[in-house]
Amino acid sequence: MIINIDKSGTARGFEDIIQATLNNPAVKSLLIFSGDANNLSPRIADPILKRINAPLIGGIFPSIIYEKEKLDLGTVVIGLPVTIEIAPIYHLSDNDIDFSSQLDDKANGLGQVNTIFVFVDGFSRRISSFIDGLFTVFGLENNYIGGGAGSLEMTSKPCLITNEGLLQDSAILAFLKLSSGVGVSHGWESVSGPFRVTEADHNIIKTLDWKPAFEVYDQTIWEHSNRHIVKERFFDVAKEYPFGIAKIGAERVV
Numbered sequence: 001m002i003i004n005i006d007k008s009g010t011a012r013g014f015e016d017i018i019q020a021t022l023n024n025p026a027v028k029s030l031l032i033f034s035g036d037a038n039n040l041s042p043r044i045a046d047p048i049l050k051r052i053n054a055p056l057i058g059g060i061f062p063s064i065i066y067e068k069e070k071l072d073l074g075t076v077v078i079g080l081p082v083t084i085e086i087a088p089i090y091h092l093s094d095n096d097i098d099f100s101s102q103l104d105d106k107a108n109g110l111g112q113v114n115t116i117f118v119f120v121d122g123f124s125r126r127i128s129s130f131i132d133g134l135f136t137v138f139g140l141e142n143n144y145i146g147g148g149a150g151s152l153e154m155t156s157k158p159c160l161i162t163n164e165g166l167l168q169d170s171a172i173l174a175f176l177k178l179s180s181g182v183g184v185s186h187g188w189e190s191v192s193g194p195f196r197v198t199e200a201d202h203n204i205i206k207t208l209d210w211k212p213a214f215e216v217y218d219q220t221i222w223e224h225s226n227r228h229i230v231k232e233r234f235f236d237v238a239k240e241y242p243f244g245i246a247k248i249g250a251e252r253v254v
Contacts, residue, residue: 001029001078001079001080001081002021002024002078002079003076003077003078003079004017004020004021004028004076004077004079005017005066005074005076005077006074006075006076006077007071007073007074008073008074009035009037009038009039009073009074009075010038011040011044011045011048013074013075014034014038014040014045014048014075015048016244017075017077018032018048018052018075018077019028020077021077021078021079022052022054022079026078026079026080026081027054027079027080028054028055028079028080028081028083028084029055029056029057029079029080029082029083029084029174030052030054030055030056030057030058030077030078030079030080030084031056031057031058031077031078031080031117032056032057032058032059032075032076032077032161032163033058033059033061033064033075033076033077033078034058034059034060034061034064034075034076035060035061035062035063035064035071035072035073035074035075036060036061036062036072036150036151036152037072037073038060038073038074038075040060040166041158041166041167042113042165043163045161045166046164046165046166049161049162049163049164049165049166050163050164050165051214052163053176054083054162054186055083055084055085055086055163056086056161056162056163057084057117057119057162057172057173057174058119058159058160058161059119059149059159059160059161060149060150060151060158060159060160060161060166061149062150062151062152063152064076070109080176080178082176082177082178084117084174084175084176084253085110085174085175086162086163086172086173086174087103087106087172087173087174088162088164088166088167088170088171088172088173088175089102089103089106089130089170089171089172089173090169090170091169091170092121092124092125092127092130092169092171093124093125093126093169093202094126094230097126098133099126099129099130099132099133099134100132100133100137102133103133103134103137103138104137105140106173107137110175112177113138113142113176113177113179114142114143114176114177114178114179114180115142115143115144115145115175115176115177115178115179116134116138116142116143116144116145116146116173116174116175116176116182117119117145117146117172117173117176118144118145118146118147118171118172118173119146119147119148119160119171119172120146120147120148120149120160120170120171120227121148121149121150121156121159121160121167121168121169121170121171122147122148122150122159122171123150123154123155123156123203124151124156124169124170124171124203125202125203125220126202126203127148127171127203128202128203129197130171132171133136143179143180143182145180145182145245152235152239155242156168156169156236158231160172168173181230185251186251186254187253188242188244188252188254190244191220191224191241192220192223192224193220194246195208195209195216196208198210205243212237217229217241220241221237221241224241225237225240242254
C-alpha cells in the first residue's frame with residue numbers, strides 16, 4: 001500500500017498527487033481523502049477524475065488526518081495493490097428507491113468479498129434505509145470501512161469522489177477480496193442517556209422519550225457544560241455532543 005499527501009489544497013496539487021501515486025506500478029486502485037477547505041467543485045475535479053484509468057473511491061471531509069496531524073487543507077491518496085470493484089448508488093434521499101434490490105443487483109457476480117468500503121453523502125435523508133439494505137444483502141461477515149462525507153456548512157453538496165467525478169446525495173461502495181481490520185476507535189464517551197427516539201423523519205430526530213428532541217438535547221448539554229445551544233451557533237456546540245447509537249459488545253456508532 002502506497003500513501004502520498006498533498007498539503008497545498010490546490011487543483012494542481014490534487015491532480016499531481018493522484019498521478020504520482022498511479023506512477024507506482026504496484027498500484028491498481030486508489031482511495032482519495034480530500035479536505036473541504038480545498039473547495040473542490042465538479043467544475044474543477046470532474047475533468048481530473050474522469051481522466052484516471054484506475055478504479056477509485058473517496059470523499060471530501062471537514063478534515064483529514066495524516067501521521068497524527070489534522071489537516072483542513074490537502075489530499076491523502078492511498079494506492080492499493082488490488083483492483084477494486086466500484087458500485088455507486090444514486091439518489092440516496094429518494095423515498096421510492098428499494099436499496100436492497102439495487103444492492104442485490106450489485107452483488108451478482110462479485111464472488112468472494114472480504115472488505116467493503118462504503119462512503120455516503122452525510123446529508124442524504126435515507127442513509128439508515130441504505131445501511132439496512134447493505135446488511136440485508138451482504139450480511140455481517142464482511143469488514144465494513146467508511147463513513148459520511150460532506151462539509152461543516154451543514155448542507156448537501158458534491159462530496160463523493162469517483163471515476164465519474166464528484167457525486168452528491170449518493171453512496172459509493174468498493175469491494176475487495178483482501179482481508180482487513182480496524183485498528184482505531186473514536187474515543188467518544190457517553191455523558192447522558194440512553195434516550196429512545198420516539199419520532200423521526202428520515203435523518204431528523206423530532207422527539208426523544210416523547211419530548212421535543214431539541215429541548216432534551218439542550219437540557220443534556222446544559223447539565224454537562226453549563227452552555228445552552230441556540231440556532232445561531234448550533235454547530236459550535238453540537239460538534240462536541242454527537243448522538244451515539246448503542247451496539248452490543250462494541251463501541252457506539254456516532
